Amino acid sequence: MKKKILSVLVALTVVASLTACSSKKAENSDNNNQKNPSTTTIKVFSNQTDRKTGQGLIEQTLFDNYMKENPNVKIEVEALDDEAYKTKFKAYASGNSLPDLVNAWGQPSFLNEVIDAGILAELNKDDYKDYGFIDGSLEGFSKDGKLYGLPRNTDVMAFYYNKAIFKKNGWEVPKTYADLITLAGKIKAKGLIPCSMDGSDKWPLSIFMNDLVAKLEGDYKTEYRKSIESGDFSNPSYKKAAELLQEAVKAGLFQSGFETSDYGTSLNLFANGQAAMYYMGSWEMSMATNPDVIPEVRDNIGVFMMPVVDGGKGKVTDIAAWNGGGYAVTANSKVKDEAIKLLNYMFKQDNWSKLAWENGVCMSAQDYSAYLTGKETAPQKAFTDIVTGSTSITGVTFNDLGTSEFKSLSEDLSQMLAIGSIKPDEFIKNLEEATK
Known part of the structure; x- marks a missing residue:
């Protein structure tokens, strides 16, 4: 919305004229x-x-x-x-x-x-x-x-979820990434979107992978910077994270056509009760007080972090967060x-x-x-506990650590990977090329 305000800077010194009205x-x-x-x-x-x-x-x-x-x-x-x-x-x-x-x-x-x-x-x-x-x-x-x-x-990246839908169907918050994929199938079977994803803007897909690397490696923020500076993404966790993203897409975790769903569309899918989960940042905690969000969602918003990956070094408390x-x-x-x-x-x-x-x-x-009053909304309490209980934070995510050109190229690659137009090996190779 543009707000137009006229600024008057001229001192009026007009002398009254005898001929004026x-x-x-x-x-x-x-x-x-x-x-x-x-x-x-x-x-x-x-x-x-x-x-x-x-x-x-x-x-x-x-x-x-x-x-x-x-x-x-x-x-x-x-x-x-x-x-x-x-x-x-x-x-x-x-x-x-x-x-x-x-x-x-x-x-x-x-x-x-x-x-x-x-x-x-x-x-x-x-x-x-x-x-x-x-x-x-x-x-x-x-x-x-x-x-x-x-x-x-x-800012903290997390999964918002509809607690009422989960309770009604007997679903539990997934403890592992494998549990998340299994849950996606159960939600789809009920005719709902498992997790709404803003794939059109691409950066949420990059952060999704960044989040997964944290679960695979633990505290890895220093290594992220080294990878950008050196152009070396040979650490197997990068490829594994790419594979896990593709696994999620194949399992139907995200809505059909997620790659063309923009921010507002993906938000509305969750806010209107069409999606059981929504992957987005803590800045959307205001859904819990927003009158435009239907009460069935607004009053039942829960939050959980990216689950741990089987065999990974990271904990659920190794979180994707930054300023x-x-x-x-x-x-x-x-x-x-x-x-x-x-x-x-x-x-x-x-x-x-x-x-x-x-x-x-x-x-x-x-x-x-x-x-803090103790009367905060459920998302406020959840995110506060997540940050105070974190064992490490990613800091700035890898797509934002390089130049603006690297950001654009890496996020394009994340979307291409998600829709299957490139394979994980190609993703890594092209990511390394993007740093040069």
């Missing part, structure tokens, strides 16, 4: 008698299109509050869905016309090239010592010891100082972190323990 005289007289304060307009480019629920609600609430507290500031928001956002971001960047405050991802595939191009303003790291950011959360927005943005979330989306200020912004003030305001105590938690939207990248 009386109403015009009165208007100009009023303008002459009032000193009009200057207005600062901050333009925001966001990937949060829904301004009434989820993270878009929190973002808009903070903007509205900031404008109330700073009446001489106007905030204009342009919002697009992720893929359209990234496309227009490139167009804005190439034309040196980026808005003042932008959404950014703390991942090398997105941020490194943007930083190297001098597009983002450097932030003062010392300003955030008391903001409660969790250990390591600022690393994704840093390069060469300098900070260029702030993360908003701790992803956040915000940055553009270096050439004409209102850069004011945009940084807005950014800092968003992440002060009792702002983003508190509002996001109280509304059941997501887990902040800041310490939110002070806001």
Whole structure:
């Protein structure tokens, strides 16, 4: 949704004319008698299109509050869905016309090239010592010891499941990957989609494999980076993860045509009760408070992690998690100082972190323990337990560890692998080629 706000910057100095109509005289007289304060307009480019629920609600609430507290500031928001956002971001960047405050991802595939191009303003790291950011959360927005943005979330990839459907049919949460595949057959036999998958955007498929490698290898985040840097994906766990993805597709774990199902479509399949499970990140925990989700689903959402793989070294507590989306200020912004003030305001105590938690939207990248009440939704409690009980986290997933070109190629390969147009050996070979 694009929100248009007209910014008035011209001080009215019109002298009343004897030939003007009386109403015009009165208007100009009023303008002459009032000193009009200057207005600062901050333009925001966001990937949060829904301004009434989820993270878009929190973002808009903070903007509205900031404008109330700073009446001489106007905030204009342009919002697009992720893929359209990234496309227009490139167009804005190439034309040196980026808005003042932008959404950014703390991942090398997105941020490194943007930083190297001098597009983002450097932030003062010392300003955030008391903001409660969790250990390591600022690393994704840093390069060469300098900070260029702030993360908003701790993101965890997991399976959402409909507890009512599971209970009705006597199904249990799968403990192993083999159990998950067996469960898929049982769910299909009941005429339901076992697990909704956003295959059109491709990155969930890459993360699915990344998640599997964690179950095969355990704590492997350092090795992921080495593989990207060296172009060596000869570790057998990469091929095994590719085989397991194909096994899931052959077993019918995902919906028919998943490769053309986009984010919204795959979400709706679960939210409308057509799918028993949904593989997606913790940022969708807001389904449990979203009035647009049918009550039969909204009130029965459970969460479980990727199950362990028989013979794998990893535990169920070796999780796919990272600090992803956040915000940055553009270096050439004409209102850069004011945009940084807005950014800092968003992440002060009792702002983003508190509002996001109280509304059941997501887990902040800041310490939110002070806001725990014991009355949280089931997904909130589940994800909090998952993170606090984790034995390792993957960090940034392999598709986002390289260049933007590697990201595009590796995610294309993940989709091709999933639909069976390439074999696991070809996937590995082409993945290695993509790093060169």
